[in-house]
Amino acid sequence: xxGASHYTLERASFADPVKLLIVVAPYYKDIxxxxxxxxxxxxxxxxxxxxxxxxxxALEVPTAxxxxxxxxxxxxxxxxxCVIRGETTHYETVCNDSSRALxxxxxxxLCIGNGILTVENHGQAAARAEVxxxxxxxxxxxxxxxxxxxxRKWGRAEKGIxxxxxxxxxxxxxxxxA
Numbered sequence: 001x002x003g004a005s006h007y008t009l010e011r012a013s014f015a016d017p018v019k020l021l022i023v024v025a026p027y028y029k030d031i032x033x034x035x036x037x038x039x040x041x042x043x044x045x046x047x048x049x050x051x052x053x054x055x056x057x058a059l060e061v062p063t064a065x066x067x068x069x070x071x072x073x074x075x076x077x078x079x080x081x082c083v084i085r086g087e088t089t090h091y092e093t094v095c096n097d098s099s100r101a102l103x104x105x106x107x108x109x110l111c112i113g114n115g116i117l118t119v120e121n122h123g124q125a126a127a128r129a130e131v132x133x134x135x136x137x138x139x140x141x142x143x144x145x146x147x148x149x150x151x152r153k154w155g156r157a158e159k160g161i162x163x164x165x166x167x168x169x170x171x172x173x174x175x176x177x178a
Contacts, residue, residue, distance in 0.1 A: 011046055012145040014152070018048040020144055021074040023064045025057045025081035028122070034129035035080040035115055038137030043078075046145050050078075058083050058094050058116050062101030069110050075151075076111035076144040080137055082125045083118050091118075111147035115140025 022039050026032035036052065043050045051074070055064045058081040065077045079102055085091045095118040106112050115136050119125045128134045 009146060012149040018075045018148055020048055020050045020076045020078055021068050022050050022052045022078045023061050025055050025061055027057055028082045031082040031125045031129045034131055035137030038131045038135040039078045039141040042138040042141035058098040061098060062105060065105055076148045078113045078141045078144050079116055081116040085120050111144050111151055113140035113144030
């Protein structure tokens with residue numbers, strides 16, 4: 001709906017530096033460039049640093065984020081790209097699968113801002129990507145930054161799964177007292 005207003009959270013702030021990985025599928029390069037510019041500007045405005053990697057398409061964005069989470073030290077991730085509806089059902093597959101994969105990574109604890117546009121035509125994509133317009137790249141970076149801030153606020157040492165060595169040792173000590 002044109003002209004509708006929405007609430008935007010204040011920019012996240014950090015005591016310690018943050019580093020994000022921007023993963024972009026530049027299939028529509030003009031759209032991708034605007035998304036990247038918005039994401040970079042938002043990260044820098046929050047005092048953060050970023051790195052950028054390109055992947056072939058929107059389906060590869062979650063895979064790259066998953067690899068980076070296992071092999072690097074980023075605090076969060078910004079997923080960028082654009083999927084424009086075509087004449088086949090491939091659009092639904094790409095939109096649904098990339099979104100679902102990013103959501104699953106997020107549910108595993110990764111801080112991801114999803115800025116993969118899913119639109120009907122190039123005009124809609126341009127309006128959403130433009131930094132001076134809807135700035136969805138900046139919005140995706142802001143979302144990742146807010147999730148990083150929450151993870152730092154609620155952060156604690158790894159809980160571990162099952163019985164840890166300390167728990168086993170404590171229980172062994174308890175049985176000695178019996």
